[in-house]
Amino acid sequence: MVRRDFIARKLRLIAEDLGRLAHFRDDSLETLTGDFLRMAAVERLLERIVMRAIDINEHLVGELSTGREERTTRLTYRDSFIRLAELSVYPAEFAERIARSAGLRNILVHDYNDVDRRIVHGSIRGCLEDYRRYVELVDGFVERRVGDA
Numbered sequence: 001m002v003r004r005d006f007i008a009r010k011l012r013l014i015a016e017d018l019g020r021l022a023h024f025r026d027d028s029l030e031t032l033t034g035d036f037l038r039m040a041a042v043e044r045l046l047e048r049i050v051m052r053a054i055d056i057n058e059h060l061v062g063e064l065s066t067g068r069e070e071r072t073t074r075l076t077y078r079d080s081f082i083r084l085a086e087l088s089v090y091p092a093e094f095a096e097r098i099a100r101s102a103g104l105r106n107i108l109v110h111d112y113n114d115v116d117r118r119i120v121h122g123s124i125r126g127c128l129e130d131y132r133r134y135v136e137l138v139d140g141f142v143e144r145r146v147g148d149a
Contacts, residue, residue, distance in 0.1 A: 002063045007142050010052045011135050017052075018131055021045045021124060029121045043108050043120055049131050050077075050105040053098075056138060057084055077102035090137040098130045 024032065024042050032039050057080035064087045075083060078099045085095035104123055107115055 002142060002145060003059065004142055004146055006059060007056055007138065010056050011139055014049050014052050014131055015135055017045050017049050018128055018135075021049070022128060024124055025128060027121070027124075029118060032121050033117045039117065039120065042124060043115070046101075046120065046123060046127055047105055047108045049127060050101045053131065053134055054080055054102070054105070057081060060084060060087065060089060060138075077105065084138075089141045090134075094130075094133065094137070098134055101127065101130065 021042065024038065027038065032042065054077050057077075058075075061075065061080060061083050065083075081099035081102065082092075082095050084090060085092040101123075104119070107119065
């Protein structure tokens with residue numbers, strides 16, 4: 001069963017972090033890289049936003065999958081975004097675009113000492129755009145699904 005309360009809470013937390021991330025939207029690369037705390041805040045916000053979406057993705061995939069899908073291994077984080085398109089949560093073109101954020105999450109988590117700060121800086125605006133849309137699309141899907149139940 002799709003847990004509307006779980007998803008709503010995660011979507012709210014994503015939206016709150018998007019509001020926080022928006023404070024850094026107009027920072028130059030030099031401003032961001034010149035201030036350790038600003039950079040650390042941006043990195044952590046990006047990581048939290050992506051991980052909360054992955055939590056939602058995994059929940060929806062687990063609840064909506066029929067078991068007949070052709071999967072022999074655990075979904076990667078990237079695949080979890082693609083799978084939601086297959087489950088008609090959102091369009092495939094959007095899935096391809098937002099799935100790239102899983103790679104950013106992996107860089108932030110696993111390569112934190114060697115993160116290319118230009119990638120982090122360049123990810124801010126895309127994250128704001130993509131994840132605002134993600135929140136809208138997932139919330140709309142869940143609303144329609146709960147209404148159908």
